[in-house]
Amino acid sequence: MREVAVVGVGMHKWGELWETSIRDMFVMAARNAMNDAGVDNIDSMYIGCMSGGLFAAQEHLASMLADYLGVLPAAAARVETACASAGLAVRMGWMEVASGISDIVLVGGVEKMTDITGDEATFALSTAADTEYEGYSGVTFPGLYAMMANAHMAKYGTTLEQLSQVSVKNHANGALNPEAQYPFPVSLETVMNSTKVAEPLRLLHCSPITDGAAAVILCPVELAKTKFKDHPLVVITGSGHATDTIALHSRADFTTIKAAEVAAKKAYAMAGVGPADIDFAEVHDCFTIAEIMVTEAIGFFEPGQGGPACERGETARDGSKPINTSGGLKSKGHPVGATGAAQIIEITRQLRGEAGKRQLKNPRRGLAQNMGGSGGSSLVHILEVR
Amino acid sequence: MKIRSPRYHRETPQRYRLEAAKTKSGDVYFPPRVYYPGGQTAEPFKMSDTGTVLTFTVIHTPPPEYSDLAPYALGIVELDGGGRITTQIVDVDPAEVKIGMRVKVEFRKIRTEGSEGLLCYGYKVVPE
Numbered sequence: 251m252r253e254v255a256v257v258g259v260g261m262h263k264w265g266e267l268w269e270t271s272i273r274d275m276f277v278m279a280a281r282n283a284m285n286d287a288g289v290d291n292i293d294s295m296y297i298g299c300m301s302g303g304l305f306a307a308q309e310h311l312a313s314m315l316a317d318y319l320g321v322l323p324a325a326a327a328r329v330e331t332a333c334a335s336a337g338l339a340v341r342m343g344w345m346e347v348a349s350g351i352s353d354i355v356l357v358g359g360v361e362k363m364t365d366i367t368g369d370e371a372t373f374a375l376s377t378a379a380d381t382e383y384e385g386y387s388g389v390t391f392p393g394l395y396a397m398m399a400n401a402h403m404a405k406y407g408t409t410l411e412q413l414s415q416v417s418v419k420n421h422a423n424g425a426l427n428p429e430a431q432y433p434f435p436v437s438l439e440t441v442m443n444s445t446k447v448a449e450p451l452r453l454l455h456c457s458p459i460t461d462g463a464a465a466v467i468l469c470p471v472e473l474a475k476t477k478f479k480d481h482p483l484v485v486i487t488g489s490g491h492a493t494d495t496i497a498l499h500s501r502a503d504f505t506t507i508k509a510a511e512v513a514a515k516k517a518y519a520m521a522g523v524g525p526a527d528i529d530f531a532e533v534h535d536c537f538t539i540a541e542i543m544v545t546e547a548i549g550f551f552e553p554g555q556g557g558p559a560c561e562r563g564e565t566a567r568d569g570s571k572p573i574n575t576s577g578g579l580k581s582k583g584h585p586v587g588a589t590g591a592a593q594i595i596e597i598t599r600q601l602r603g604e605a606g607k608r609q610l611k612n613p614r615r616g617l618a619q620n621m622g623g624s625g626g627s628s629l630v631h632i633l634e635v636r
Numbered sequence: 637m638k639i640r641s642p643r644y645h646r647e648t649p650q651r652y653r654l655e656a657a658k659t660k661s662g663d664v665y666f667p668p669r670v671y672y673p674g675g676q677t678a679e680p681f682k683m684s685d686t687g688t689v690l691t692f693t694v695i696h697t698p699p700p701e702y703s704d705l706a707p708y709a710l711g712i713v714e715l716d717g718g719g720r721i722t723t724q725i726v727d728v729d730p731a732e733v734k735i736g737m738r739v740k741v742e743f744r745k746i747r748t749e750g751s752e753g754l755l756c757y758g759y760k761v762v763p764e
Contacts, residue, residue, distance in 0.1 A: 369700040387722045388702040389710055396693035404735050449694040499712040499720040504691055
């Protein structure tokens with residue numbers, strides 16, 4: 251198996267982009283990634299998209315996006331595992347390069363979420379849960395994570411202040427990210443007094459509805475060493491992927507994300523490292539309780555200690571384990587099918603020293619954790635700079 | 637989204653009568669499956685209509701077809717004798733709902749579907 255490098259990254263300003271179509275968003279991000287790498291063509295591409303059909307009434311993205319990107323007749327596929335779709339795209343491209351089938355592969359994602367009403371978007375997202383046995387009850391995605399939050403609070407004493415501190419921290423980071431949808435800080439009081447969505451979660455505990463795309467160029471490390479020398483060499487050293495029950499009610503424990511735990515263990519084993527060796531991470535904070543539960547599941551903190559760790563500042567940019575320096579899904583935005591690729595972009599920029607005002611001091615190894623549904627699927631990637 | 641009646645009809649044994657399946661090792665599967673982990677065999681099993689709230693939330697921003705009900709309490713209930721459901725918790729002030737609360741299943745209208753106005757029924761729980 252060949253080692254795989256990240257040689258190009260690209261996205262664009264995320265937000266409610268009423269003037270920009272799904273095809274144009276993707277091409278903007280993909281061309282930025284190709285320009286960053288210095289390539290004018292690709293062998294193949296994998297595009298994460300949760301639901302082109304429900305959000306934008308457009309399927310068969312493989313053909314449309316390859317056409318508008320100007321790379322026909324390159325092989326292309328749209329891949330889907332709900333909000334972890336782009337993480338899956340990264341893994342598929344990594345496998346294709348590692349296996350020796352292709353040399354230059356574009357991986358990324360796109361989601362156009364504001365062409366439909368907020369109610370319709372709530373429905374489209376709810377199809378990532380068990381439609382017949384969860385959705386039929388009237389539960390929403392905030393509702394599923396709210397039930398995890400209540401269980402976590404009851405078992406470990408996690409507090410509403412801790413759930414809110416995650417949002418305050420991520421907005422403080424996102425304020426330094428010019429591509430973020432909501433690049434401004436929020437106060438603890440503002441978060442705690444925001445509109446109730448699904449108790450105990452309030453609006454500012456929830457990631458937003460976002461239009462956006464993100465793309466990454468992968469190639470073999472040996473080729474990167476000779477052909478792509480403009481940036482420090484960033485290598486994917488671990489990739490893990492796991493599933494769990496689609497229905498939250500079928501799980502033995504509502505206070506942990508088992509799929510993230512298993513995916514992380516696989517990625518750590520492949521990279522030959524453990525949680526203590528990771529300098530920083532981008533994790534899937536679709537709701538602030540998710541960031542707390544994931545930082546526990548990937549072994550950064552003991553079960554129940556994710557909330558207190560955030561409250562003590564350990565996950566801030568100047569803490570021992572910076573989490574979501576990009577602003578996370580909360581501040582940067584969450585175009586569901588694109589998020590996993592944007593996480594890889596932030597890790598790469600930090601490792602290259604290109605993260606601008608939010609740059610960490612000489613990070614060597616970062617982890618990206620992407621999640622589908624209420625934890626029914628998860629992808630974990632570990633990246634190192636050499 | 638328009639959903640045709642066959643889709644509704646085929647779930648009625650579960651929604652109206654809580655029909656599940658139980659394997660030899662005692663695991664309850666709701667709904668019944670085509671295949672059980674490890675290739676176990678399973679027998680039809682009717683779940684109990686009483687149980688305990690394992691966790692819950694109060695929904696303030698509902699899906700479109702539930703908008704006239706909000707805010708409503710909703711939880712995961714473990715039924716006595718095995719099996720779990722995600723269900724609304726009704727006939728109670730949402731502020732009074734707690735983890736560990738005892739509840740009883742009742743047959744209720746769930747929603748009206750599509751432009752034809754298909755009336756959809758199923759289970760909700762009330763305080764025991």
